[in-house]
Amino acid sequence: MSAYVALFKARLQMGLQYRAAALAGLGTQLFWGIIRLMIFEAFFRSSAAPQPITYQQTVDYLWLTQALLLILPMRLEGEIQQMIRTGAVAYELARPTDLYWFWFFRSGAGRTAALALRAAPLYLLAWLFLGLKAPPSWASAGAFLLSLACASALGCALATLMTISLLWTVSGEGISRLLNLLAYVFSGSVVPLPFYPAWAQRALAFLPFGGLMDTPFRIYSGHIPPEEALGAIGHQIVWTVALILLGRWILGRGLRRLTVQGG
């Protein structure tokens, strides 16, 4: 286990080196956040009908989306992609580690590093100047942090699955684009999930993608009250475990083919 933790730490340090990228990302997220904020403000002003989520909850939701965008499984792990393309992935087997967890933590570490670098300053800015409020209670805050950790694990499981799919498709562009799109739309990062039509709600509640953003963000603003939060977090955990098992199974089959066929 400590090997994975060490890998995680090393990646985190590495990610911290890319300050320029983090700064540019911060600027972009801020810009889009302000635009989206204006759109939703106009929307709330123009409509007198009661909305499924309050204006303040929407503002919180929007800023958290902007701050934590990188929780989505957006990009493939470049190094692993390269290894699979050149066939060098076989050499990964020359290390006495479980390859799935190795890759899981590797992508997790990179993602968390990038995430933390962008999230903290943007959260602070939004909270100071742009209308983001603190959670309504300590219970909400605690449940949010727990749910956020689960969202992060879920994102890692999805990203690792995407990486593993490279063993079959080599370039991986197709699957990663598709998964990206699904995650983007169904996690609530474009439009908060409560605004989707009633008939879609059941499907959205079933899919794993809401667990990436919608669940923790609604817990944050109290839209999901703390006493209901555990059920929502359970949903995240079940999906995370399921995706990890699926990933391990697919990786096992991919490796069998690799070790038999020679890549």
Place this chain on the structure above:
Amino acid sequence: MPQIEVENLVKTFRVAERQAGTWGALKGLLQRRSRTVRALDGISFTMEVGELVGYIGPNGAGKSTTVKILSGILIPDSGRCVVMGRIPWKARTAHVAEIGVVFGQRTQLWWDLPVIESFDLLREIYRIPPREYLRTRDELVAMMRLEPLLDTPVRQLSLGQRMRCDLAAAFLHRPKLLFLDEPTIGLDAASKLAVRDYIKRLNRQGVSVILTTHDMDDIEALCRRILLINRGRILFDGALEALRAQVSRDRQLVIVLAHEETWVEDPDAQVIRRNGHHLTLRFDPERISAADLIARITARYEIRDLYVENPPIEEIVAQIYYEEGTAL
């Protein structure tokens, strides 16, 4: 008990074939053609603890396939393979914890991390006890003169520096067996010497080494025993000298003439190269001893310098590859 026992190892690969041209590509959509390539065609050998074996053969001969099977990365079609009492691919994790591998074309280190941090990571991965780790690491750093490189990210190292670090990394967990797949590829002369020196030292400490290479100087400098493989079969297994004797007993006498235009002739020797003042003669030591030939030549011609040498191993190996090629 031998450290490595390989018996009748066979490995085949299916290679997809594409047909040329647009029409061929269209046909390929309907009907895939594939061809079976026998990468290993029944190879057998054993290796004892502490040996340093040179594994040579032309490109595509099956060297890397063998090394991959021995290190548990690849599963053979048939045959027996026991390395340190284990079947490598059946107990992969336990197996790779006790071997060291270096693939010259690729680094085991983390591209973006300083060398020292890669080492620390490997310590965690191989679960090396801290004290033992520090001792081995410091020893390796001193031996390979890595001190000035430790804080540099791997991507900024030169190839020679990187290879030295890679070799050290492969030995941090003190494996009893090292697989080195072309460790000197692309290195400059000084780095090659450093790498060879390092391999020699480890071997002297009792580490067994299988070295694949195309560089015959590596073989000549390091290996008492060589395995020569071509088309998935072992053509020769034994000492370098025996291989030499098997192909040809001939030796070469190089003389440096005082006058370039001198014409040299001798009944027992044959001029095979002429390059300015330098002249290479080939002779059979069974027919005439080197001492007699030298005496005769120096008596008849004005000579500035001379030395006797063995035919370069490249020529011997090339000859075997060639004979093998024409025999088929």
